[in-house]
Amino acid sequence: MARVLLTPAVLAEFPGAAETGAVEAVNLFQLVRELDARFPCMGPWCDARAAFAVDGVSAPDWSQRLGPDSEVLIITRIAGG
Secondary structure, three states, X not given: OEEEEEOHXXXXXXXXXXXXXXXXXXXXXXXXXXXXXXXXXXXXXXHHHEEEEEOOEEOOOOOOEOOOOOEEEEEEOOOOO
């Protein structure tokens, strides 16, 4: 199972979510679906506002494969100008 880490900014959006947790998923698409099932509206929120890192590397492509020991960090996207 992938280990999911949520930053404090993400936790503020989803009261009741834990800072870390395990999710059974083969890619980021499935991971987001699983999180959305646990925390309603997290899927659309991730689509609009989240960035992902898998095992310490930015993962902009949600088809990114996840291994059984993958670590996924979810952070709030930052806009620049």
